[in-house]
């Protein structure tokens with residue numbers, strides 16, 4: 001199979017990239033392991049943060065940019081953040097024109113709600129309301145709209161196909177992927193002039209996560225196996241409000257609409273930790289405050305292992321209008337009706353800030369022997385799998401969906417221009433293809449070993465215990481040792497059922513190895529970054545260390561160690577924001 | 585102890601489908617049916633089903649649970665177990681690929697037929713198209729459809745004519761675009777639906793409404809379309 005462009009991933013970012021190329025008449029395929037609208041983007045609730053100046057006619061994208069840089073704890077690339085915040089409105093209006101059913105305000109414009117970390121006038125003008133919402137089902141609305149746009153533009157969907165590994169030619173250009181048609185079991189080389197990874201996150205490396213079962217870091221695993229680096233992979237966002245026990249998310253929009261957190265004494269404790277922003281401080285700040293409350297014995301419930309999110313004071317009518325999905329989720333998974341009682345919540349793994357390093361055109365980067373950026377020919381990434389990096393050490397709510405549509409679009413535009421100018425690669429030889437098939441062959445020929453679900457559970461427990469909200473050097477060392485021990489067992493995973501038709505056990509074995517690579521990179525990078533910044537909080541290095549660590553970490557799979565990469569601070573329209581102490 | 589009876593069929597190994605019974609101890613917890621399936625898969629990795637979000641928003645795991653179509657991930661055992669028995673089958677009416685996985689191509693084809701995208705050829709404004717809150721409210725109960733197929737595979741009319749009758753899910757989406765003030769292709773959409781099968785095979789049996797896990801009401805939407813079709817024909 002041959003295409004002008006192959007996008008691996010049918011979530012928001014992948015479908016936005018595909019749409020761009022299909023609209024321009026290029027032969028574009030989306031490979032996705034689930035039917036596109038079942039991708040994880042569908043779960044996004046709260047909205048798309050963007051300065052479209054609807055709630056506040058004076059809103060400016062520069063204010064959004066300030067918040068994002070501050071939120072990132074200053075290791076977000078300012079060039080990329082500038083591009084995202086400035087182009088954002090156009091990207092949002094495009095999806096509205098395509099039919100996205102945004103909620104509306106009185107004047108018929110898109111409804112915007114307050115989210116954490118948002119301010120007016122560069123932090124001086126108080127709380128902003130900048131998150132564009134379709135009730136609390138924004139991801140669903142966005143994903144369906146993008147799928148519909150792609151249907152209209154005749155994108156080819158290889159639905160329920162699983163990408164196994166990257167194929168490179170003799171010149172080390174990426175020329176496509178090996179993929180399995182899950183329904184038939186047939187395995188083929190899908191060749192492409194441009195290969196885009198939009199494979200989403202990997203929250204399933206942790207035992208407790210808001211992420212779907214399918215968030216297994218496949219793009220990260222494939223990329224690392226191909227010898228390419230990942231950036232800032234120690235930066236995992238723990239969302240303050242995952243439902244205790246189930247892990248299901250309740251959106252920050254709950255606090256945006258006026259909900260707040262309380263401890264067992266009914267105290268609104270965020271007033272102590274973040275006197276100004278309170279419950280709408282940065283996510284890392286809120287998550288850590290919650291854990292401190294729990295550690296200090298002020299947690300709720302029998303085990304005192306969670307806190308409460310209070311919404312009942314907002315009244316049934318508001319809750320029905322603004323947060324209908326949350327009412328459903330809470331009743332189902334917390335057995336609590338938010339109209340009458342608080343929701344038990346606990347910080348839960350939510351978002352991977354790190355990923356495949358790219359420039360603003362979506363071109364994937366590696367680091368040459370001199371330590372300089374080098375574009376990987378033929379290879380692109382966008383969305384949660386990529387690290388462009390707009391989120392740095394801590395993502396602000398609503399900025400991921402914006403990232404998807406801005407950089408999905410940017411990648412598409414760039415590839416479109418490349419295709420116009422003409423892209424030619426030498427073909428992959430049979431050796432190149434055989435090389436990419438090795439891992440799958442090994443699993444298919446396995447005769448003994450342990451089963452994927454058992455190994456997966458062990459991996460998730462290690463990550464949860466040693467690399468969670470608070471981290472400590474000696475603990476992490478132990479965690480890395482455990483992972484080293486697990487590596488061989490994961491590489492020798494046993495696939496008992498060798499059948500072809502819809503063999504999900506095979507897929508889970510392949511996913512397990514991707515989870516492992518992602519987890520391992522996380523562990524090494526987390527141990528290596530000897531400071532606290534954003535989501536990365538160390539008990540043994542409690543301060544931010546701008547002298548040594550105002551930089552990206554780069555994990556190199558060959559050496560299994562991290563290097564450093566400078567943060568981009570060259571802006572087109574203004575002076576960069578210099579690092580300041582981050583308070584809310 | 586619970587007996588979980590699961591529909592099994594592997595086209596490569598089985599001549600015919602059969603029901604397999606697994607003993608299952610829920611340890612007194614009110615698990616979701618999907619949790620049960622996940623646990624069974626650890627015991628028997630060859631058991632096959634679709635799943636993704638595990639919170640009722642992606643529409644992957646529509647199955648027939650003790651006789652009723654629903655999403656495994658948000659159906660608790662307390663609602664599904666009768667006399668210590670839980671019966672899980674694939675959604676009825678469409679071909680089975682393997683175990684609980686059905687071939688949904690006909691379902692998707694009907695969705696595609698209704699042109700499920702906004703049509704408005706006028707040049708878009710620089711910002712968003714405006715829409716009043718009242719007009720936006722007309723889309724509530726429509727845009728939330730997750731394409732899980734629980735409704736269409738519970739609909740006798742769809743069973744008999746899956747190639748000609750659009751089915752409740754597709755029609756709900758057809759109405760989602762008819763109801764959107766930003767869409768200008770009402771004429772074209774109605775003309776497409778005018779034949780005796782696409783809409784008129786619905787006999788108001790309401791199975792669809794009873795099973796929709798999102799609480800949507802395709803029958804009502806179909807009623808609106810009928811009214812529009814009749815008006816359009818006059």
Ligand SMILES: Cc1cc2nc3c(=O)[nH]c(=O)nc-3n(C[C@H](O)[C@H](O)[C@H](O)COP(=O)(O)OP(=O)(O)OC[C@H]3O[C@@H](n4cnc5c(N)ncnc54)[C@H](O)[C@@H]3O)c2cc1C
Pocket residue numbers: 008009010011012013014031032033034036039040041042043044045046047048049138139161162163164198199200201210211212214218219249251350351382383384385397398399400401402404
């Ligand atoms: C519960 C929840 C709520 C959220 N709410 C918000 C919010 O309100 N606002 C916000 O901005 N962000 C939110 N986020 C974050 C945001 O939703 C995600 O970061 C974003 O949707 C990721 O989109 P994506 O396009 O990168 O990937 P995904 O949507 O995860 O899509 C990944 C795609 O890759 C495919 N894929 C992966 N591996 C393979 C493979 N090996 N072969 C073939 N296909 C493959 C999958 O099939 C899928 O189509 C939320 C996240 C969660 C978990």
Ligand code: SF4
Pocket residue numbers: 738739740741742751752785786787788789790791792793802803806
């Ligand atoms: S009401 Fe119509 S669409 Fe719904 S189940 Fe009955 S016949 Fe099918």
Ligand code: SF4
Pocket residue numbers: 728729730731732733734735736752753756795796797798799800802
């Ligand atoms: S209408 Fe309801 S049952 Fe039918 S596909 Fe949509 S969500 Fe599923």
Ligand code: FES
Pocket residue numbers: 634635636637638639640641642643644645646655656657658
């Ligand atoms: S797994 Fe997504 S709806 Fe059940």
